[in-house]
Amino acid sequence: MTLRTIFERQRDIIDYSLQNMLRRWSKNTLILIIFIVLVFIVSSVLFINGSLTKEMMVTSMDLPDITVQRIKGGRQVNIQAPDALEIEKIPGVEAVEKRVWGYFYQETLQANFTIYGMDLDQLEKGEYNQIVDWKSYPDDIERNPDFRMIVGHGVLELLKNIEMDNTFLFFQPGWQQLISFDIIGTFRGETELQSNDMMILQIQGARKVLELPDNEFTDLAVFIPNPEEIDNIALKIQRLFPGLRTVTREQIKNSYASVFGWKSAFVLSSLLAGIFAFLILIWDKASGLSLEEKREIGILKAVGWDTALVLQVKFWEGLILSGISSVSGILLAYAFVYWLRAPGLKQIFIGWSTIYPSFRLTPDVDFKFLVLIITICVVPYLAVTIFPAWKAAITDPDVMIRNI
Amino acid sequence: MILHPWILGLAVGHSTLLLLFSLCVLNAWQIFRGWDYNSTGENQFLLEKKTYLISSIINFTLFVQILMLFLFEITADELANVLPGAMCAVGTLSSNNYGFLLLNLKIVSTFVYFMWLVINYLDNQMETYPLVKKKYLALILIYPLPIMEIILFFKFAFHLDPSVITSCCGSVFNESAKGIGGSLANSSASISLSLFFCVAFLLLGNRYITCRWGRGHKRLGALLEFPFWILFFITAILVTISFISTYVYEMVSHNCLFCFIGSQYHYYGVFLYFSLFIATGAGMTGGLLEMITKPAILAKKARLLQKKMHTVSFYGMMLFLVTGFWPFIVYYIKTGRLI
Amino acid sequence: MDNHVIEIINVTKTYNKGKPNEVTAVKDTSLEINEGSLVVLKGSSGSGKTTLLSLIGCQTKPTTGEVIIQGKKVSKLPEKFMNLHKRKNIGFIFQHFQLIAGMSVLDNIMLPLIPEGISSKERYRRANQLLEQFNLTHRREFKTSSLSGGEQQRAAIARALINNPGILLADEPSAHLDSELTSSLLDHISRLKQSGHTILITSHDPDVYQKSMVDHIFEMKNGQIISS
Numbered sequence: 001m002t003l004r005t006i007f008e009r010q011r012d013i014i015d016y017s018l019q020n021m022l023r024r025w026s027k028n029t030l031i032l033i034i035f036i037v038l039v040f041i042v043s044s045v046l047f048i049n050g051s052l053t054k055e056m057m058v059t060s061m062d063l064p065d066i067t068v069q070r071i072k073g074g075r076q077v078n079i080q081a082p083d084a085l086e087i088e089k090i091p092g093v094e095a096v097e098k099r100v101w102g103y104f105y106q107e108t109l110q111a112n113f114t115i116y117g118m119d120l121d122q123l124e125k126g127e128y129n130q131i132v133d134w135k136s137y138p139d140d141i142e143r144n145p146d147f148r149m150i151v152g153h154g155v156l157e158l159l160k161n162i163e164m165d166n167t168f169l170f171f172q173p174g175w176q177q178l179i180s181f182d183i184i185g186t187f188r189g190e191t192e193l194q195s196n197d198m199m200i201l202q203i204q205g206a207r208k209v210l211e212l213p214d215n216e217f218t219d220l221a222v223f224i225p226n227p228e229e230i231d232n233i234a235l236k237i238q239r240l241f242p243g244l245r246t247v248t249r250e251q252i253k254n255s256y257a258s259v260f261g262w263k264s265a266f267v268l269s270s271l272l273a274g275i276f277a278f279l280i281l282i283w284d285k286a287s288g289l290s291l292e293e294k295r296e297i298g299i300l301k302a303v304g305w306d307t308a309l310v311l312q313v314k315f316w317e318g319l320i321l322s323g324i325s326s327v328s329g330i331l332l333a334y335a336f337v338y339w340l341r342a343p344g345l346k347q348i349f350i351g352w353s354t355i356y357p358s359f360r361l362t363p364d365v366d367f368k369f370l371v372l373i374i375t376i377c378v379v380p381y382l383a384v385t386i387f388p389a390w391k392a393a394i395t396d397p398d399v400m401i402r403n404i
Numbered sequence: 405m406i407l408h409p410w411i412l413g414l415a416v417g418h419s420t421l422l423l424l425f426s427l428c429v430l431n432a433w434q435i436f437r438g439w440d441y442n443s444t445g446e447n448q449f450l451l452e453k454k455t456y457l458i459s460s461i462i463n464f465t466l467f468v469q470i471l472m473l474f475l476f477e478i479t480a481d482e483l484a485n486v487l488p489g490a491m492c493a494v495g496t497l498s499s500n501n502y503g504f505l506l507l508n509l510k511i512v513s514t515f516v517y518f519m520w521l522v523i524n525y526l527d528n529q530m531e532t533y534p535l536v537k538k539k540y541l542a543l544i545l546i547y548p549l550p551i552m553e554i555i556l557f558f559k560f561a562f563h564l565d566p567s568v569i570t571s572c573c574g575s576v577f578n579e580s581a582k583g584i585g586g587s588l589a590n591s592s593a594s595i596s597l598s599l600f601f602c603v604a605f606l607l608l609g610n611r612y613i614t615c616r617w618g619r620g621h622k623r624l625g626a627l628l629e630f631p632f633w634i635l636f637f638i639t640a641i642l643v644t645i646s647f648i649s650t651y652v653y654e655m656v657s658h659n660c661l662f663c664f665i666g667s668q669y670h671y672y673g674v675f676l677y678f679s680l681f682i683a684t685g686a687g688m689t690g691g692l693l694e695m696i697t698k699p700a701i702l703a704k705k706a707r708l709l710q711k712k713m714h715t716v717s718f719y720g721m722m723l724f725l726v727t728g729f730w731p732f733i734v735y736y737i738k739t740g741r742l743i
Numbered sequence: 744m745d746n747h748v749i750e751i752i753n754v755t756k757t758y759n760k761g762k763p764n765e766v767t768a769v770k771d772t773s774l775e776i777n778e779g780s781l782v783v784l785k786g787s788s789g790s791g792k793t794t795l796l797s798l799i800g801c802q803t804k805p806t807t808g809e810v811i812i813q814g815k816k817v818s819k820l821p822e823k824f825m826n827l828h829k830r831k832n833i834g835f836i837f838q839h840f841q842l843i844a845g846m847s848v849l850d851n852i853m854l855p856l857i858p859e860g861i862s863s864k865e866r867y868r869r870a871n872q873l874l875e876q877f878n879l880t881h882r883r884e885f886k887t888s889s890l891s892g893g894e895q896q897r898a899a900i901a902r903a904l905i906n907n908p909g910i911l912l913a914d915e916p917s918a919h920l921d922s923e924l925t926s927s928l929l930d931h932i933s934r935l936k937q938s939g940h941t942i943l944i945t946s947h948d949p950d951v952y953q954k955s956m957v958d959h960i961f962e963m964k965n966g967q968i969i970s971s
Contacts, residue, residue, distance in 0.1 A: 005860030012857045023845040046409060053485060250488050257485040258566055261408040268412050292844075299841050302802055303855040303902065304830035306823050307456045315460075366667055368478040375413045375475055379468055383420045386460055387427070394453040398794075398803040444806055444818070446760055452821055531824045 017316040039329025047337045049264040054364045056256045063249045064221030071245045078216040092229045097221040102210040117206025134185040146204040150185040279384045286388035301397035314389035322378040406564045410479035417472045418554045425550045428461045432540040466517040493662035502560035513549045518685045593647040600639040630691030637684040651731040676727045683720025686713045749776040754808030768794035770966040783952040784945045786963035792945040800912045801829035834903030836913040840895045842887040852902045873901040893924045913944045
């Protein structure tokens, strides 16, 4: 048989399969709907997982190579300036940044913000300049340069509700007075996962809000130019300073990825029961041939169709059905996750975030998800249909001659 | 053990494969025991119908196997995010003893399923199904492949430990590293290149000679194709590690077999490995077909199919050469120097 | 020496062998049919004539014995090769016509050509020719369920002829037709005989087997040919 006739024949078989399915659309509709829902859930979970992992990868670039904390009685306490000087002396360490940060709970909004102290003048000059939208202020008002801040996008949206999107007032019971900060910029969208609940305060102001003494810091960020040395230096710090704890960037990254992976696997595992039920339904539908279908296959066999050819018809039917379901399920999931922002599902994944996050997930759709979706949804479906399809295809042609 | 969507996908795929294959083997055993061409009993009719079931399943199995090969590579790549020290698939695979073993087994199974299907196709051309018993016996004999695969997979998955630091392509294929990966990359590009081209010329030369010479040599030459193509596959992987990859990544020290499969390199690896698998699969099958000598009419059909396999493997090889050396040519033209 | 296109040698067909509902439909029967002849198998219902026709039409395999069609022993061939032979040599007109209800007349007629991988152009050419010949062109796109009995009958004949088979088998072709349609059917059959087809018909209708164009009449009873 030449390539042309093979092609010609396949086209006719597909044609027949399509016609056959359309004639029995009511039998296939239920399967189609359930199939679409399954693909939709699986792809939604995978899309969210993929986007979160990617976002985490992007933000983790900015993480320090090693974060050093002081531990006392199993709790993290403030770190002293001399520790930083000692660590800086370790060969291979390029720089040690003394960081000031903490959390602030705003009662009216019932939201928890991450506060980070930095020198904003330096930030304006440095590489971070590009990820901030700077606000301009008319310069006639006198402002205290120690009380300026930059906020995440989500924070700004929230602050609009309490009309504090220009000036934010920090207050806690026990304080003598309010501390007011001017908002001078917001972060751009690409790094929303971590900057979403973030307030970057001028360092002197941050110390006031966090009630941190002048020679103490929250933790240290250690920068090491040679990535091969990071683990060794972390070990060395722990050996030299028994009271300090080190966390490397890799450790943070891996634990985030594990959490995302674990969460999506958990959702998918609970879906397996659903998939299993679906497979039983398919088995049932595919095995229960109606008299009419049996007669039709008998006719096909009688006019000279081979078992293999009828099997091909069944195979194409399965492929068309799973193709339509997969494409629609994936498109629906795309719309659900990236346009509607995955209401319902998102909460499962971002449980650690205490603010009501409004972050967009940046689309990260790859060929690799298709392979996984096919493996989880389409492969079991086709596998379950093989045996009933064969049962149908071996119908003897003389069945319809003798019985009907 | 890591609970992860990709691991879950692999588990689903492997279980499906094993279930279907078991169904196949059950029926293959019945056919092997009960096949009697001269019988006109209903049992023989049923066995004949069962051959269709088995062909369908093995066809599907090959499709899933190829899909799983992809999925396994992607999984290894994705899990690198979770495993400390792993930067890409190599890190995940070498994080325990089972990763590379499973990958190798998967490649072998893929070729075996392909060859079985070709032989099955050939046998189905004959009215008497002369190979029927051998073919189903072979199917029963390769049953350990999917079983081993699922065992290795679960061992691999259970031994993935996020708290153990693994090494990655930087160190596995690093020239200073000990072990097989290191010595592979260490055997410098020129050695692996010459090995590769030796095998390629041996193959083509052997083919040229067998075309020219008489029957006796013809048989030997055709049979030799089988081991030659295995060698070709291995040396092609060597060349990919030590030469092709450096030009794809445009870095001397990056010798990874997997990183270029993904979207960052425009799925370059998919095309590269596709051509390599097609060439090797068709080439090996061509050699295998030479073993079929009886009955004469089947042998004649086998020779026809063998010719097709030879053509396919030749074009596959050419495609591999073009795909593989394209980055090198582009780099050389752009910069006028080697890496 | 006559040219036998169909040879049946000591054929027995048993259904459900070894089970309580075992039925032997054809018992140790032999039969030879010459090329170009028109043969009628008559007999009461249950006499085994339909089973014999199925055996000749490669729709089923004999339990014992040989079926030889156009010089080829088909009884032992695997399904695939039997089908190859069937598609080349045999056209079968089934009782109740057996057209697929939801499909158009045209698609029904072209069904036997799909396994051959014949180009759609050639398929349409042959189908249109047959539709014309059987006066069905105006029903081309109609679903077969909406056709009259006579039209269904003609569509069934057209489908049987689309492979240009040398042998035409018809199972009780007149069973569901009135006398007017029966005579038109017989006209078609006589024309097919004149064009060289070998035709085998089962019937218990005297209108059919008493025609002068019939070359042979075999009578079946209890799975055996009792007279010819």
